[in-house]
Amino acid sequence: MLNLSTLHKLLSQVLEPPHLHTAVLLTPEGQLVSYATGPARSKDSVRVVVGLSAEVWQEAGEQGIAFIDSELGRILILPVEETAANGIVEASPESGASERSHDKPLMLVALNSTDVIEWDDLEAKTTSRNRPDPHALLKPELDLLRDRLLNLLGSAHPTLTEIAKYYFLHPSKQLRPLLVLLFSSATNGLGAHWEQKKWAAECEGARGRAEELDQPLSRPDVLNDWNPSMPDHTTSFASVFSLVPPTARVRPPARPLAPAHPPTLAAPALLLPTQLRLAQIVEMIHVASLLHDDVIDDANLRRGVASAPAVFGNKLTILAGDFLLGRASAALSRLGDSEVVELIASVITNLVEGEILQLNKVSQESGALVDARVGRESWNVYLKKTYLKTASLMAKGARAAVVLGGSRQGEVWKEVAYAYGRNLGIAFQLVDDILDYEAGEATLGKPGGADLRLGLATGPALYAWEEHPEMGQLIARKFENAGDVELARDLVRRSSGVERTRELAIAHASKARELLEHLPDSDAKTALEVLTERVVERTW
Ligand code: FPP
Numbered sequence: 001m002l003n004l005s006t007l008h009k010l011l012s013q014v015l016e017p018p019h020l021h022t023a024v025l026l027t028p029e030g031q032l033v034s035y036a037t038g039p040a041r042s043k044d045s046v047r048v049v050v051g052l053s054a055e056v057w058q059e060a061g062e063q064g065i066a067f068i069d070s071e072l073g074r075i076l077i078l079p080v081e082e083t084a085a086n087g088i089v090e091a092s093p094e095s096g097a098s099e100r101s102h103d104k105p106l107m108l109v110a111l112n113s114t115d116v117i118e119w120d121d122l123e124a125k126t127t128s129r130n131r132p133d134p135h136a137l138l139k140p141e142l143d144l145l146r147d148r149l150l151n152l153l154g155s156a157h158p159t160l161t162e163i164a165k166y167y168f169l170h171p172s173k174q175l176r177p178l179l180v181l182l183f184s185s186a187t188n189g190l191g192a193h194w195e196q197k198k199w200a201a202e203c204e205g206a207r208g209r210a211e212e213l214d215q216p217l218s219r220p221d222v223l224n225d226w227n228p229s230m231p232d233h234t235t236s237f238a239s240v241f242s243l244v245p246p247t248a249r250v251r252p253p254a255r256p257l258a259p260a261h262p263p264t265l266a267a268p269a270l271l272l273p274t275q276l277r278l279a280q281i282v283e284m285i286h287v288a289s290l291l292h293d294d295v296i297d298d299a300n301l302r303r304g305v306a307s308a309p310a311v312f313g314n315k316l317t318i319l320a321g322d323f324l325l326g327r328a329s330a331a332l333s334r335l336g337d338s339e340v341v342e343l344i345a346s347v348i349t350n351l352v353e354g355e356i357l358q359l360n361k362v363s364q365e366s367g368a369l370v371d372a373r374v375g376r377e378s379w380n381v382y383l384k385k386t387y388l389k390t391a392s393l394m395a396k397g398a399r400a401a402v403v404l405g406g407s408r409q410g411e412v413w414k415e416v417a418y419a420y421g422r423n424l425g426i427a428f429q430l431v432d433d434i435l436d437y438e439a440g441e442a443t444l445g446k447p448g449g450a451d452l453r454l455g456l457a458t459g460p461a462l463y464a465w466e467e468h469p470e471m472g473q474l475i476a477r478k479f480e481n482a483g484d485v486e487l488a489r490d491l492v493r494r495s496s497g498v499e500r501t502r503e504l505a506i507a508h509a510s511k512a513r514e515l516l517e518h519l520p521d522s523d524a525k526t527a528l529e530v531l532t533e534r535v536v537e538r539t540w
């Protein structure tokens, strides 16, 4: 039998539900395969559409789509491929529908589509069903990364280990590791030093193999990095420390000269152990920043469960964040690439700068008169903070992945990675700032409306300020007076603040997508394209 929920799902990918009330699936001859309709609709209206269908097929013909105005409203017709993947199975003979297979696609007729859709937009939306899902594409790698990451977090102190692991145990979409892996996959093979990097990943002693990334560079009793999951550690403080005779350095094998090669993607797609480790490192830094952030924001909830400070207290939470940073730094140094160390270390400072900017921002504005200059300055600070707090880790993480794949200075690949990550990250945060106004705890896994309560004026409020000058006073006093938060929400609601913030997010996401044109075609590139849509629609 036709799966009606699949039909509904298909429709909702084409248009937003309020604009549609009925979907029917027809053969090219106009026979009803099945239909789905809202409870308020009678079957009569469906029959009328069936009656129309054979004629409108002709019009749908060449372009594959037609809009018809009738007494029932606007009708959208769209051909649908009958594939096992979309779950559309023919109705049984008892249902009165046709049983034969179709050489032409089935027709999906959506009734009362009040919005006109451009063909290109529609095509982009419908073809997205056949494109790789970014998370699904790398799910096995992401799952493995998360499991193995826990091995990096052991310590001599069980409570410290428990807090450090706490946020990793609750599901997140691992957007930052995903970006690292997708950019690795979309560019490996292109960089001038790729062959050397690949060789190091395969050759014992060249420090690029997965096992070597777990081995300390310094002697264990110097590092004193006690981790029960790692092979070497030391715990002995029983006596005074004597001079340990130096051991001879193991000479690494000679590195072959990189053969000149035209830039071609590695086939089959290959992820280097260093890139997989980098994906873990960026997630560790992200989680470290969340541990600190939940203390600063006095947050009780994260990812739908009690926050780390709510469970373990502020002091231990801060220390666990620092511990994660330490472990991430050691793992970073073992990647053996100083450009990558520099990039990722600078992300840590960016995160702190972003947080400080957020704390300072409002006090700088305190008492300021509302004028164009103040407004402009607020936008500059807001976007800068957005980059530092959110986009920097995505941009530099993606760039570092490409560096680890052997991209040299002067090659475009790492520039694409950085620019993409920067735009995507800003779009992501802008949408996050919208969701803080629009979504509730069930969707966010944390209370909505938190920004205003924390005194923060994000995109929607800053745009609303342009339309409602009284917002300036509220921003200046950090929404502190009784009723300020409610008034600010109302001003935002009565403004185009949310809409304009979304437009800004779309502009950044579109730019990210455009940048991908520099890369050769691959599944990873398509997944990165899909990500630019998902980040705005937030369909994960
Ligand atoms: C979440 O913001 C927080 C961040 C993206 C970064 C926070 C950075 C620090 C606390 C600086 C310290 C950094 C390190 C690496 C220790 P949010 O509060 O807007 O989002 P939320 O609603 O998810 O909490």
Ligand code: MG
Pocket: 293, 294, 297, 299
């Ligand atoms: Mg927070």
